Amino acid sequence: MPPKKKSKEQPPPTRSGFVSLLGAPNVGKTTLLNALVDRKVGIVSSKPQTTRNRITGIRTTEACQIVFVDHPGFHKPQYLLNREMMRLTRSGLRDSDLLLLVMDASEGAGPLDRELLELVKGSGLPRAVVLNKIDKLPQKxxxxxxxxxxxxxxPGAELIPLSALRKxxxxxxxxxxxxxxxxxxxxxxxxQWTTQSETFYLSELIREKVLHACxxxxxxxxAVEIEHVEEDEAKGLMKIYARILVEREGQKAIIIGxxxxMAKTIGTKAREEMEAFLGIKVFLGLQVSVAPRWREDSRVVSRLLPPEEAE
Ligand SMILES: Nc1nc2c(ncn2[C@@H]2O[C@H](COP(=O)(O)OP(=O)(O)OP(=O)(O)O)[C@@H](O)[C@H]2O)c(=O)[nH]1
Ligand SMILES: [Mg+2]
Known part of the structure; x- marks a missing residue:
């Protein structure tokens, strides 16, 4: 970078850094990420383990840029998919300027929350604990x-009660x-509000609608994979072809309904949100396929965790 010219009216220096959001499943990490960035960055559902990948959301004001990194909720990893999720989470924490541990204040602090508090404390990094969902508490x-x-x-962690849902x-x-x-x-x-690819975001929108419906x-x-995206400029239409992977025939039958x-509802809801996001009419072609034990299949898992995450 060329040296900056010194002048008396120089604005104060900018600040920037990485803040990691972590916590047990379902405590509201992604809801908080979306509220902090003031737009939908990651998908949210009432089911635990909604977030599977590290999701970045970037909040920029005049003087400060914070890159928030949302991680999958911590849990006991049973499958290769989950073990990879946890490995990526742990490796992500090291690069943070601040760790934000999120808890569900309406549930209190369970053993997992306390374990994570120890992890965060042991990191020696600047940290804070968000006590989320205070709207659910009848008395503060x-x-x-x-x-x-x-x-x-x-004692080194600041405690911040809030409601991510109500902002x-x-x-x-x-x-x-x-x-x-x-x-x-x-x-x-x-x-720039995220580092995730548009294709990944589109696949997540479909997975969110599946989570909401099931x-x-x-x-x-x-799992959801986008197979092909093609713009038909003459028709002003974006054609998006995606595949929903499940593990068993019975699950396929449930998703199709x-x-x-059921598949129609999932498709319509995902398409409507894609249209609002892309600002163009969308044709969404959805297929449901059975891929037995895909969660233990390294090829599928590495496809689902975007390459930038697989360091
Ligand atoms: N009442 C209330 N509900 C909330 C609040 N924040 C999040 N939720 C709800 O909690 C559920 C889980 O929210 P998520 O943001 O997906 O939670 P998460 O921690 O990212 O979950 P995982 O990705 O599965 O680890 C959703 O139903 C949210 O609407 C809050 O402040 N108040
Ligand atoms: Mg989440």
């Missing part, structure tokens, strides 16, 4: 014993985080 005083015990466990306390959190970022130039153009057990067995109704 109920937070006090939880806050006391967390403060006792790690209550999110702006204040962002301001606090900005103040804690190191001085430095922006790492991305100010209008019963609790099925989602883990589901009676007279194809």
């Amino acid at each position: 005083e109920r937070l006090l014993p939880l806050m006391e015990s967390l403060h006792h466990a790690d 209550d306390g999110v702006a204040a959190l962002a301001t606090q985080l900005e103040a804690r970022m190191p001085e430095g130039p922006f790492l991305f153009p100010p209008d 019963r609790a057990e099925l989602p883990y067995a589901v 009676k007279r194809g109704e």
Whole structure:
């Protein structure tokens, strides 16, 4: 970079850094990421293990750029897919300027939350604990014993109660985080909001609609791959062909539904959101395929975790 000319009116130096969001499954990490970036970056559902990949969301203000990295919820990894997810999460934490451990305040701190608090504390990195879902607490005083015990466990972690869903306390959190970022130039153009590819985002939108439509057990067995995208300029139409992978014939039957109704609902909802996102009419061709044990198949797993993540 060429040396900057010194002038008396130079603006204060910019700040920039990486903040990792981590926590147990379903505590609201991705909801918080979306609230902090003020747009949908990652998919959200009421089922645990919704997020599978490291998702980055970039928040840029005049003086600060924070790259938030949302990780899959921590859990006991049974499958190759899950082991890879956890490996990527751990390796991602090292590069952070601040760790943001998210907990569900309405559930209190369980053994996993406490284990993660120890992990975060042991990192020696700047850190804070978000006590999310305070909208679910009838009385805010109920937070006090939880806050006391967390403060006792790690006096170095700031405790921040908020509601990511209602965006209550999110702006204040962002301001606090900005103040804690190191001085430095922006790492991305100010209008860039993520590093994930558009194709990956489109596949995630489909997976989200599957998660919303299906019963609790099925989602883990589901993966989505975009096979082909083609713009028909004459018709002003984007043609998107995608495949939903499941592990068993019975699961395929559930996703397709009676007279194809479930697949139709999933397809319509995903298409509508794609159209709003892309700003163009979309034709969405969905196929459901059975790929037995894909979660243990290294070829499928490496395809699902984008190459930038596979360092
Ligand atoms: N009431 C309430 N619900 C919330 C809040 N934040 C998130 N949720 C809900 O909690 C559920 C899980 O949210 P996610 O953002 O997907 O949680 P996550 O931690 O990213 O989950 P994984 O990706 O599975 O680890 C969804 O149903 C959200 O709507 C909140 O502040 N209040
Ligand atoms: Mg998530």
